[in-house]
Amino acid sequence: MKTTYLxxxxxxxxxxxxxxxxxxxGLGIWMLAAPVSSYLSLSLLFAFGMIFAGIFEVTFSVxxxxxxxxxxxxxxGGLIDIFLGGYLLNLPLLTMVIMPVIIGLWMLFRGFMAISSSIELRAYGVLDWAWLLLTGILIVILSVLIIADPLFGAINIVVWTAFAFLLSGIFRILLSLQLRSLARNLS
Structure with a gap:
């Protein structure tokens, strides 16, 4: 029996x-527009962003x-976002030291989820599934770059994180529009 996404x-x-x-x-654009913001404010902003995105995903799944x-x-995925966001919010100094690895692992998980979702949508005959797959692959590549060299990741964390957020946001918007379109076609 085939299990389908929805x-x-x-x-x-x-x-x-x-x-x-x-x-x-929005978070990605802000990071690119204000690259000189302190590393601490980035970790706090990232924490709040993860918590709210996690709340949206938990609500969607439930x-x-x-x-x-x-x-x-x-x-x-939503619970992991909420947990990591809470962790980043409560321990900002420690987080500044390990933030590149946390962000890299989190984005790696999100990239694989994006790839999986695009493959599931392909099974439904969604024509634009390849764009979602490409976005997921790009998220994985950016996350591997961050994980592979944490010092490089710390130095360039604002730019890499901004691009990763932009890609993750684009994926989620594309996925939501495909879900809306698919729901209309199936009903």
Missing amino acids: NNDAAQYWWLMFCSGVLFI SNRKRLHGWGWTLS
């Missing part, structure tokens, strides 16, 4: 994924738990 009405809360995408794009097959993956 059924006919699972995407009614597509706008929550859209909101998290807009939030990530709202669709009866309609979304594999909803636990989206729930776990």
